Amino acid sequence: MGRKGEGSGERHVDAYRVWEVKTNREKRQRLQRLYVRLSSAVKQACKALRKKHGDAFRREPEKFSEELAGEASKTAGLPKGLFYYAVEWRSMVAEARRKSKRRNGFTPPPVPLLVKVVNSGERLHGKGNAVAVLNVDGKELRVPSAGVAVRLKPSLIRAVLEDVERFPDLKLTLQLTARGRLRLVTHREVKTTWWDGDGKLAVIAVDVNSSHGLYLIAFAFDGEAKLVVQRVFKPPNTTMLTARGHYAQLLQG
Template identity: 65%
Template sequence: MGAAAHARSPSKGGGSMGEGNRGKRSGEKLFEAYRVWEVKASRELRLRLRRLYSAIALAAERASEELERKHGETFRREPERFREELIEEASKLAGLPKRLLCYAGEWCKMLAEARGKSRRRTRFTPPPIPLLVRVVGNGEVLHGNTAAAVVLDASRGMLRVPSANIAIRLRPSLVKAVLEDVERFSDVKLTLQLTSRGRLRLVTHRKVKQVWWDGEGKLAVIAVDVNSSHGLYVVAVAFNGEAKLVAQRVFKPPNTTVLRLLAAIMSSYSELGNWSEAVHRFEERRDVRRLRRAGKGSAVEEAPRLAERLRAKMNMTPEKAERIARQVSRKVRKVNEDWIRSVLREMRALVRKLRDQGYLVVIVADVPQAESLRGTKLQRTLLRVTKRLENIAWYEGAKWFEPENNVSGKRCPLCGKEGVEVQRRYYKCTRCGLVWGRDWAAAFNAAKLFLKACRAERQFEALNQWLQSHPRALIHGSRSFPKQAERNAPALVPAPAESRLAGAARGAKRQGGAEAEPPPHINGRESAGQAEGAEPMKTLNGAPDQ
């Protein structure tokens, strides 16, 4: 059973990888992946952009109706055949340049799909209009063709729509990111999306093939455990003859409990118009009672105090309370979105770093089922970040692997035996004596599940050997651990006296640092964060994306 055999374990992430399916490559499915940047514009400019959207949309619809009358059922069945004729007709009807109507046929198709979906919704949202982008710098064309309607001038940091006399200054970080993608990927397509509200989004689009691994090359596995309460636990292991820990990080979501509770109080007051009744309804909420039972009563007490201060300061009325509730809800969404962007930025940088070193990268994600996330405060946030991580995998030329069944963090990462809980979310194996944190074990078990599915026996054994030598990777970043478990957990590999002295010296040197270390004797080895090639754990908390 060789490492090159293809993966047989069922997964949500698509096809297998290995040489067993080489004959099927020619008919392989293409995956579409995107990268999106928001382009900020002034209010006056957005009004002009809305007028431009209306003009293009009206021209495309009128031209589509004209061709439908002219060609009948043939146009409805095969609109792609009449693409050039549609552009010509729309340009003639509205007096607009053809370059602004390059995607008129595609937009009409998206419009029909959006109208069909709107029957199941209360609000219809027209689709954005895509415009081709040409990238220039120092008088040279760096990407795109001369027929593009939009020009991105990298040397001046400007985005221009010459036909509409529109110019917008871009952030230097955005220009740098676009140039990097254009240089890195030869097949990338760059478009500017114009929405019906006059907002702009710059989009890079790729169609990529499935990633293949011959079983002998360099492989890097990034295992992600998605936890409904604690965020994302990420472990990156590189295999090149032996296993090496590249990164071990925690992406902790921002705490928006007080903001959410404040919005709930204000919303209740806006509906009832009576403050005491609003507070009583707040106290009876199911999530408030659940927080009290979980020992998080401080947040429950803080929200009414903050609401009371706002009420006294602003001469609160139900109308003002409704406005404040909307503002706070927008703030919560923004904080969560900023956290998602920070996670994606870190993960993209990690994937690119490994790809540049010649590794084939696989992201293995242990994602909870949507039903198990229902009702949790991170439900939408975690589902969104997971979907975007899959998009990053395809966009960056990596593979996405998602097991159909959730990976258990209660099982020993070495022998597979179910452990005994010694403290909340910490377990001990009765067979080999290993002590581990449930989230880290789930990440390592997910990586081993993928290697087993690929029949990568050498890599599987290399990871087992690495875990035997670095068992403290499984309790990395622990700030509290039971003293009893610390005394009872034997070392898998006894450390020599000089290693223990060196570890103690390092611990004394780090004393007073902001980040707490695991207890010094658990599993008898040094911290995984100090392993060769490993990066220290980072806890991200809502840094904005660039």
């Protein structure tokens, strides 16, 4: 997470929720081919804009985002909306290359794609030109440019809808990796809550998505940090009841 809003007196951080969207081998191969077409088109478009605009494009590529998307779309013969984040992705690739210690086998970062949420034909969230569609009533995620439709778990759809309904400024994107894998990502900015470091503070964290069961951990801060408890509550049905009882004991203590 990164800090923002330093100059305004308010501090904000980037908050994300990420869900892996599982696909079979055939769909991954289609998505992988789409990734290759997208990355190749962006590279060729960047080359064309460097030749056309020279140092102006090198210094401030974000000023040419619309032109870059149009050029990449024309090169690949794909919808322009697929290149909405072309400039950002170009910067991500450059940064990843700087940090990578491998000269061979470098894996570029995922391409972010715009997502819209629809239900019974009505658009609930996202831009009209989004190239990925989360269909609530059909319980699927579609990427038409790759000819891919993926069935989604009801719990995943509920989680995404919960964020969409609660946070009007939410950004919803689909990350397409070089290996043809998909991740749904929600992003928003939140205000930070600061602790003065003097008073007593307790932090209790619960990982409800843990594959090992319900994972609970508690810290106490009183001049120094101290791990108070660390527990794993195994499934099945008594998990929540057991965790709730233990949580009550922690509060009483």
